Amino acid sequence: MSRTHKRWLYVVLIGYVVLATIYSIVTPPFEASDELWHYPMVKYMADHSLQLPPQDSENQAAWRQEGSQPPLYYMIAAVLT
Structure with a gap:
């Protein structure tokens, strides 16, 4: 895997973790x-x-x-x- 591909992979993974964390904080328990x-x-x-x-x-x-x-x-x- 080239360096460029690894960078994009990290960007996507970090973006996913950030969005998932925000969603879990904003959505109260038992209110999904x-x-x-x-x-x-x-x-x-x-x-x-x-x-x-x-x-x-x-x-x-x-x-x-x-x-x-x-x-x-x-x-x-x-x-x-």
């Missing part, structure tokens, strides 16, 4: 767009031995549309909690 729905999904799976919640379109559960997403993220988070 759908964070309030991810947490109940993880809690449900942790409390129910990694079982998926029942899907019922008429009954809006605390996790809302997150219950229909691929479960790997929620399973990993449930195991780690």
Whole structure:
């Protein structure tokens, strides 16, 4: 990798870290767009031995549309909690 490429790589990485840090400081905990729905999904799976919640379109559960997403993220988070 040439020096120019390394410099641009560092510029991009530093820019990413700066923007990510600003975003995490400006966005208060539990106020991201759908964070309030991810947490109940993880809690449900942790409390129910990694079982998926029942899907019922008429009954809006605390996790809302997150219950229909691929479960790997929620399973990993449930195991780690």
